[in-house]
Amino acid sequence: MATTMGVTKYLDSPADEDAVIVQVLKKQGAVPFVKTNVPQTLLSIGCSNPVFGKTLNPFDPTRSPGGSSGGEAALIKGGGSVLGFGSDVGGSVRVPAHFCGICGFKPTGRRISDRGLLKGSPGMQGVISSPGVMARDVDSLALGMKALLVPDMFLLDPQVVPIPFRQETYEDKKPMRIGYFTSLRFCPPTPSMGRAVIMAKEALKKAGHTLVAFDPPDEFRAFIDLTSRLITADNGRTVSTMWLDDEVIDEYLEGQIRVWTMPHYLRKIQGFLLKPFWPRVARSFSHRLIGSVYDLWQRLAEREKYVEQFLDELKKKNLDLLLCPAFGAPACKPEHAGKIMAAAAYTSLFNLLNFPAGVVPVTMVTEEDDRMLDDWRGYGNDAFDKFIKETTKGAVGLPVAVQCVGLPWQEERCLRLMKEVETLCSLG
Numbered sequence: 370m371a372t373t374m375g376v377t378k379y380l381d382s383p384a385d386e387d388a389v390i391v392q393v394l395k396k397q398g399a400v401p402f403v404k405t406n407v408p409q410t411l412l413s414i415g416c417s418n419p420v421f422g423k424t425l426n427p428f429d430p431t432r433s434p435g436g437s438s439g440g441e442a443a444l445i446k447g448g449g450s451v452l453g454f455g456s457d458v459g460g461s462v463r464v465p466a467h468f469c470g471i472c473g474f475k476p477t478g479r480r481i482s483d484r485g486l487l488k489g490s491p492g493m494q495g496v497i498s499s500p501g502v503m504a505r506d507v508d509s510l511a512l513g514m515k516a517l518l519v520p521d522m523f524l525l526d527p528q529v530v531p532i533p534f535r536q537e538t539y540e541d542k543k544p545m546r547i548g549y550f551t552s553l554r555f556c557p558p559t560p561s562m563g564r565a566v567i568m569a570k571e572a573l574k575k576a577g578h579t580l581v582a583f584d585p586p587d588e589f590r591a592f593i594d595l596t597s598r599l600i601t602a603d604n605g606r607t608v609s610t611m612w613l614d615d616e617v618i619d620e621y622l623e624g625q626i627r628v629w630t631m632p633h634y635l636r637k638i639q640g641f642l643l644k645p646f647w648p649r650v651a652r653s654f655s656h657r658l659i660g661s662v663y664d665l666w667q668r669l670a671e672r673e674k675y676v677e678q679f680l681d682e683l684k685k686k687n688l689d690l691l692l693c694p695a696f697g698a699p700a701c702k703p704e705h706a707g708k709i710m711a712a713a714a715y716t717s718l719f720n721l722l723n724f725p726a727g728v729v730p731v732t733m734v735t736e737e738d739d740r741m742l743d744d745w746r747g748y749g750n751d752a753f754d755k756f757i758k759e760t761t762k763g764a765v766g767l768p769v770a771v772q773c774v775g776l777p778w779q780e781e782r783c784l785r786l787m788k789e790v791e792t793l794c795s796l797g
């Protein structure tokens with residue numbers, strides 16, 4: 370069956386052979402039986418395209434299942450599949466898992482093979498994509514990882530780091546030292562999202578773990594100067610030529626593509642006009658585009674420094690695990706997916722850093738969360754905040770996850786924290 374990414378030009382071109390992860394799983398008896406829906410190009414947190422249409426959230430059909438792997442998350446939540454796979458370069462496994470109330474995990478890039486998988490932005494540097502796993506519980510995620518981390522995969526794709534699954538680390542019972550934050554200044558989360566972290570933090574503390582407040586360094590540098598610039602370094606040319614050339618663009622993707630492909634001078638004008646009223650939005654739009662190879666190398670070098678700075682901050686506090694919000698809000702309406710991208714700062718941060726990260730559902734949006742939203746101003750009640758507020762109003766009953774994060778190559782330790790959170794706070 371062809372992988373289309375929701376564009377017609379790939380409808381009749383199935384791959385000649387299975388991707389490495391599919392080959393490895395089939396050899397162990399797995400039966401891949403369905404491909405699920407994604408947004409056109411994959412570079413979205415929504416899930417609709419003009420070929421297969423729009424996937425709906427299993428909790429509320431007026432809302433999105435998230436994206437890009439939204440079809441998979443909705444299917445798993447509905448009991449239609451036990452294990453699913455997606456790729457994640459900004460949250461595509463974790464965001465839909467959070468929106469649909471299941472578990473999702475993105476390993477360090479190159480722990481799992483991506484050979485044979487189609488990528489939304491092939492060649493993109495600095496914000497690291499990785500295939501990830503989705504399931505209804507953490508043990509199933511661990512089982513999926515264990516099934517992949519075998520000699521077969523290391524042989525089929527010698528580019529992955531050949532570390533088998535370390536079961537003893539996953540099952541370790543020693544108390545953990547865990548850093549936590551409830552909010553990013555760049556995009557403060559809606560009330561339920563911060564409350565979920567406090568809930569998980571208190572439960573972990575009660576269970577004997579040590580919780581330490583942690584402040585991610587230099588957020589604006591991470592999200593605007595690095596993530597945003599690196600993701601749009603080609604000024605949207607890959608998506609517009611490789612995917613959207615001669616295609617009907619999905620109605621929910623149009624606005625996002627317009628911003629990604631906007632010429633630099635228009636961005637500057639927009640930024641100048643918006644600055645007095647909405648400085649964050651202005652800065653997000655008007656950042657300088659990457660204009661040369663020299664410029665790209667400078668940004669990549671700056672990213673390396675940022676990773677080192679982040680690691681140093683963790684080291685100062687003797688931390689190798691983090692607990693934080695899964696996203697800036699619960700499941701959004703499909704029409705808001707391209708407008709609340711700032712809320713993906715919580716997930717994209719760990720693609721920039723290339724740390725393993727996963728989400729676990731711990732609570733649901735309450736009437737009280739919904740009332741508190743009335744006074745919520747986010748960063749400063751700017752356009753991003755208004756869309757987040759509008760889309761979150763009335764979200765009572767929707768699932769809310771927290772995110773657990775580990776150091777590079779420490780997938781098993783990260784999964785262990787996820788398992789502990791699931792055991793202590795599970796929604797059942």
Ligand SMILES: CCCCCC/C=C\CCCCCCCC(=O)NCCO
Nearest residue numbers: 411413456457458459460461592653711
């Ligand atoms: C508006 C400024 C926001 C800056 C902060 C967040 C920056 C970028 C987030 C980008 C998220 C893009 C969606 C990626 C979805 C994904 O992971 N796709 C997988 C492709 O393989």
